[in-house]
Amino acid sequence: MNRARAPANGKIGRASAPYLLILPSILFAFWIIGYPIYDMANMSVHAVNRFGKTAAFNDFANYQRLFSHQLFIGCLIRTLVWTVFVVGGTVLLSVPIALILNEKFFGRTLARIIIMLPWAVSLTMTGIVWRWSLNGQFGMVNATLREFGLQDTPIEWLATSTAAFPILIAIGILVSIPFTVTVILGGLSSLQADVFEAARIDGATAWQRFRYLTLPLIRPFLNIVLVLNFIYVFNSFPLIWVMTQGDPANSTDILVTWLYKLAFRYGELGIASALSIVMFVILLALTITYAALAMRNERSTA
C-alpha cells in the first residue's frame, strides 16, 4: 500500500513496506499480551495489596509464599496427572480412530462429522451438559447405567473425590480427540499408497506395516499433536471450572483453576502473579520445543 503512494522514492518504500504491514499485529500483541506479562512480572516481585497496589521490592517473597503454600504441590501434581493422562489418552485413542477414518467405508463422511462435533461446541456448554448428566439423582448417566443393570445405587459422580477427577480426565480426552484426529488424518492422507503396496507384496503383515511404515512416517504429526495438546490441556480451564470448580475440597483443582481463585476470589494478587509467571515460563519452554519441531517439519516438507 505504501508502495503505491510513493513510487518516486520506491526503494525506501519497498524496504519499509513489510515492516508497515506487520507493525499493527506486533503493536497489538505487545499491547494486549506483552504489557500484562510485564505487569505481572513486576507485581510478582513486589509487595502487593489486595487491590493491586504495589509497594516495595520484596525479595521474591511472593514466590516463596507460592511454593510453600499448602495447596501448591497438590495442584502441581494434579496438573501433571491431568495433562499426562489427557494428552496420553487422547493420542493413544486418536491414532486408531484416524486409521479407521482413513479407510474407505460406507458413511465415512458422517463418521468424520460426528467425531469432529465436540470441537465446535464450547467447553463451557460441554461441561454444563456433563455436569447435569452426571447428577446423582436425576442425571442420565446413572439412569442409563441402571437400565442396563450395571449399577445398583446411584453415584454422585462429581461430589466423590475419587470419581470426580478421573471423570474430568475422561471428558478432557473426549473433547481433545477431534483436533488430534484431524491432524493425524492430515498426516495419513499425505502417505503414498505405493510404498504400502510394495510392503504388502513383500509379505509385511498389517501390524508390521503400521509399526515400521505408518508410525515413523506420521511421526512429525504426532510430535506436533503431542506438544500442542500438552499446551492446550495444561491451560484447560472451562471444563473443570464449570463441572466442579476444583471441588470437592480442592481435590480437582489444577494450577489454572487455583490461579483464578487466587486472583479473583481470595485477592492474593502477589501469589497469583508469581504463579502466572511460573506457568508462563513452563509454557515458554514447551513453546520453544514446539517451535523447534515446527521449523524442522517445515524444512523437511519444503
Add this chain to the structure above:
Amino acid sequence: MEHPVRKSLLMWLLLSPLVILILFPFAVMVSTAVKPRVEVLMYPPSWFPSEIRLQNFVDMWQATRLGPAVMNSLLVSIAATVLCLLVAIPAAYAAARMEFTGRKLFRQFLLVTQMLSPIVLVLGIFRLMAKMGFVDQLPALVLAYVAFNLAFSVWMLQAYFQTIPKELEEAATLDGASTMQRMRLIFLPLAAPAIGITAVFIFIYCWNEFVLAMTLLRSPEKSTLTLQTFSLVGGRYQVEWDHVMAATLVASVPVAAIFALLQRSLVSGLTVGAVK
C-alpha cells in the same frame, strides 16, 4: 479385498463407543430441553418425556434473557473477527510474500504468542483493561479476542498465501496494474476462501470463549452467551435444568451446524495452517 459391507459394519462397530459418548450429551440436551419441568426432577429419570414441550424454549428465552446475550455474543464475535482479519491479512501477506530482515524472527514470534492462553495472563489483562477503563465494556472483550487470535490467523493465512502463485500478480504488474488493483482484482479473490475459513475459526473461538468474558464483564446485561448460560448453573441453589439445556442447545447447534457443513474445508484448512 474385504467385503465392503462387512468392512463398513466393522468400522462403525469399532467407532461406536466413541460415537455414543459424543452423541450422549446431545441426546441429554434434547431430552431435558423438551421435558415438562415436573419430569426433569423426577426419580428415576427417563430419556423419553410424556410430552414434547417446545414451549420450554419460549419460556427459557424470556426467563433467562438469552436474547440480549446472543446479541452481545454476535456483536463481539463479528467485531473481533473483522478487526482480527484487518490486522492479520497485511501481516500474513508480508510473512508469506516479502523478503525482509527479521522475517524468521516474526514467524517465531507468531509461534510463541500462539501458545499463550488467556487464563495464564488473565490477571494482567484484567489490570490492563481496568487501567484503560474498559472493564465491563464489550470492546475490552473484542480487543482481547483479537490479540489471542492474531498469531493463529496470521500463521494460517500466510500458509495459504504461500500456495497462491506469485506469477499472476507479477503478470498483472507487467500489464501496468497498481498495487491496489493487484490486491483487489487478483490477490484477494484468490485468497478469499482462506480468509473465509480463518474467519470461521476466529468466530467460533469468540462465540465459545469463557474465561475472558467471565473476568472482564460484570453486569448481566453485558453477558455473552456462554457467560449467561453458565450463570444459570454456577452458584445457584436451584438450577432450572430444562431451561439450561434449552439454552445450551440454542448456543451449540448453530455452531455445530456450521462446523458440520464446512467440515471438509475447515479440516483441510487447518492441516495447511497448523502443520505446515
